Amino acid sequence: MHKLLASTYKEFLLLTRDVGGIAILFIMPLVLIVTITLIQDSTFKIVNETKIPILLVDNDRGTVSETIKKGLDESNIFDVINIEIEEDAKNLVFKGTNQLAIIIPKNLSSGLEKKINQNVEDILSKFGIDEEEKTQKGSFIAKEVKLYFDPATQFSFKNSVKNEIDKMISKIETQSIYNAFQKQITDDPKEVIFETENFISFKEILPKKNDEIIIPNSVQHNVPAWALFAIFFIIVPLSINIVKEKSQGTFVRLRTNPVSYLTVLGGKTVVYLAVCLIQFVLMLLIGVYLFPAIGLPTLSVSGKLPLLFIVAFFAGLAAVGLGLLLGTLSKTPEQSAPFGATFVVILAALGGVWVPVFVMPEFMQTLSNISPMNWGLNAFYDVFLRNSSLLDIIPEITLLFLFFIITTLIAIVYNENKNAV
Structure with missing residues (x-):
């Protein structure tokens, strides 16, 4: 020792x-x-508290584009800046001035409505529910919501934005389908046939100590x-x-x-x-x-x-x-x-x-x-x-x-x- x-x-x-x-x-x-x-x-703090400015070109000016803008505003992640010309938005993003630009195509709302109405009429007619004159069938060209990213943007950020917008678009399409069925089945706009609230949701469970939630x-x-x-x-x-x-x-x-x-x-x-x-x-x-x-x-x-x-x-x-x-x-x-x-x-x-x-x-x-x-x-x-x-x-x-x-x-x-x- x-x-x-x-x-x-x-x-x-x-x-x-x-x-x-x-x-x-x-x-x-x-x-x-x-x-x-x-x-x-x-x-x-930047990711969770500071809003990211994004450019939005609304060529649709319909219900779908309004719903998208509302969803972006309510996400508390993005600060939406409206811009008129797609080329200007693209140049600003590719120069690194902004990280993201979203381009909503023309006739997105009307095209979606026509396609859904035609599909609903076809389904109801097969069950003999809708015997009235059908809408003339036609082919519909799929619409694209364009996303311009700054080349320096991280891959994880791109994926999170794509997933967020895809979720909003899916919700809009689902809601439109419910509304189309509602119009075909009943003339009373106040009558609720389909419950459109989400049945499945996500809840994060954090660990607790002495009944207090521990937030890392x-x-x-x-x-x-x-x-x-x-x-x-x-x-x-x-x-x-x-x-x-x-x-x-x-x-x-x-x-x-x-x-x-x-x-x-x-x-x-x-x-x-x-x-x-x-x-x-x-x-x-x-x-x-x-x-x-x-x-x-x-x-x-x-x-x-x-x-x-x-x-x-x-x-x-x-x-x-x-x-x-x-x-x-x-x-x-x-x-x-x-x-x-x-x-x-x-x-x-x-x-x-x-x-x-x-x-x-x-x-x-x-x-x-x-x-x-x-x-x-x-x-x-x-x-x-x-x-x-x-x-x-x-x-x-x-x-x-x-x-x-x-x-x-x-x-x-x-x-x-x-x-x-």
């Missing part, structure tokens, strides 16, 4: 002598999490994700520290003392694990106190702190184990620093820090299961968003602990074999 404490104290002195390094370790992750959260929260926000997603990223970035200074000891001869002097490599790594583990936990505490303080002051949602940690620190502890162990292995395998700082930084970015990408795992290709989803960041992120989400208990996060923290054990053992075995030659 005395040797471990001495090794820990040595690591503490080395770390505190590098004031600039400590500042980078603690300040840069805080700047990162504030910047990313501000950007994503602003994007979230950008802060609850970003704080655990980028706190985990900061924790794993500890492998860069840790691996460099080990490489410097080898290149400066410090490690050779340590070997002349009756100190095992496990004890040396134990001292580093204690110090850098403490750094990870301090980073995590600072991230929580940012979420609880700074974010509300700059207009972001408050990070709710009520009743969750014990589980959060358990997850952070085991995530820190996994990060330290990876740093110990990288430092042991590397021969120069030029090897450890670039590889460590790049490897953390790869693990973050695989783990779902940047892109949700469910939108990845199937192969990448399978590959993400081997990323310790994925285990840690799932455990954080279990606590922050799913109200999970300690039993629920045991699989993730077990994987993180096993990752620490395996990487540390590989580092020890590699070092012993190397020095034995």
Whole structure:
């Protein structure tokens, strides 16, 4: 125990002598999490609160176009700007001035009405209900509602707009069919034969705690994700520290003392694990106190702190184990620093820090299961968003602990074999 404490104290002195390094370790992750959260929260507000201006060319000027305009206004997503000429709207969109233009064709309302009336008369005549003179049959050309998108518009936005307009058009056609049957069957406009209200609807059920609905926000997603990223970035200074000891001869002097490599790594583990936990505490303080002051949602940690620190502890162990292995395998700082930084970015990408795992290709989803960041992120989400208990996060923290054990053992075995030659 005395040797471990001495090794820990040595690591503490080395770390505190590098004031600039400590500042980078603690300040840069805080700047990162504030910047990313501000950007994503602003994007979230744009999608949910700010209306998107769209151009509308109404060549129909009938009931269908009025219904479309009414639906766009009531969606609270679009700010409709009426424009007369299709070519002008197209030019504005393709130049990037506007993201979307909707072109409603001529005679859309009248054409739809004629087609539906003819179909209804044909159906009723087959049942002998309508024996009056039929409307002369004719062929109808399908109408197209044109959509012009800015070439830079994201594919997901295009799909959401198409789905919204398609839903409105389908509703208009269904309503028109009901009205046509109504006119043919009864002369009393007040008599309701068909109930046109939607029978099937959608309702989102949100998780509750103490009868209060829990609504996830950008802060609850970003704080655990980028706190985990900061924790794993500890492998860069840790691996460099080990490489410097080898290149400066410090490690050779340590070997002349009756100190095992496990004890040396134990001292580093204690110090850098403490750094990870301090980073995590600072991230929580940012979420609880700074974010509300700059207009972001408050990070709710009520009743969750014990589980959060358990997850952070085991995530820190996994990060330290990876740093110990990288430092042991590397021969120069030029090897450890670039590889460590790049490897953390790869693990973050695989783990779902940047892109949700469910939108990845199937192969990448399978590959993400081997990323310790994925285990840690799932455990954080279990606590922050799913109200999970300690039993629920045991699989993730077990994987993180096993990752620490395996990487540390590989580092020890590699070092012993190397020095034995």
